[in-house]
Amino acid sequence: MPSAPLFRFGVIADPQYADLEPNLTLNRYPANSLVKLREAIEEFNRRDLAFVVTLGDIIDREWKSFDAILPVYETLRHRKHFLLGNHDFVVAPEHLLSVPARVGMLSAYYDFGLSGYRFIALDGNEISVFAPPEGDPRRQEARELMKALENAGAPNGQRWNAAMGRAQYDWLAVKLEEAKASGEKVIVMSHYPVFPDNAHNALDSDRILALLAEHDHVVAYLNGHNHAGNFGVSGGTYFVNFMGMVDTIDSTAYAIVSVYPDRLEITGFGRETDRTLPLR
8 A cells, every 4th residue: 555645634523613501412512612623723733734624513603603713723734624514604694694704715615626636615505594694585495495305205304404506516517527527536525414314414415416426536525514423435435424523521523534546544533433445
């Protein structure tokens, strides 16, 4: 096996910080995430990483929560990428449209290239009952999607899930083709899982899964949202659901992914799982 990776990157899912009492029912300790995040960043700063990505739910709720957690991220010496999750929109209505800019995102979805890889970061929140402003037709569209899933007996027609809009879906399809044409492998990142079947999957998970299945250069899909974590393989693509940092009083969860020519090596910290994923 090759001894040196092409590059490594750090992964954080669902720190979900807020100055709140613990949710004992769900075993979530949002106030403790500042300490856990500091520890993760100290570990990341000791490593040679290309970047660190947070897969959404930076905060649990309240606009002021960003003021406490974002300065912790400023101590990171590596490039940082954010994705947004449902909890990032549990803010006052006047702030809904400003959430991407608050965390320094020029766009809520984007892509970047690195050493023969194309990373595609999705905004899974576009069609939802929480991210669009009140009265926006996308809220009604989300309700209709949820109802259709419920009627079909699917587990994921939940108010905490969401879907991509048509323009972003078309953009994703174009980016996948561009990567194929340039000989790049693809890693897709989103807050929401799409596989295996789960109550936390995106409202449009079937559509996304079908699109990815058309492309054998998509090696992995990385997400958070389901704090318990999950894993599956479909159409030769690995679907890795990272565990939520916010869960438990003092154990953490984060990871470092090492990308080799023939495999991905995931090193888990705290509750997160170690995995070796051979590439086709």
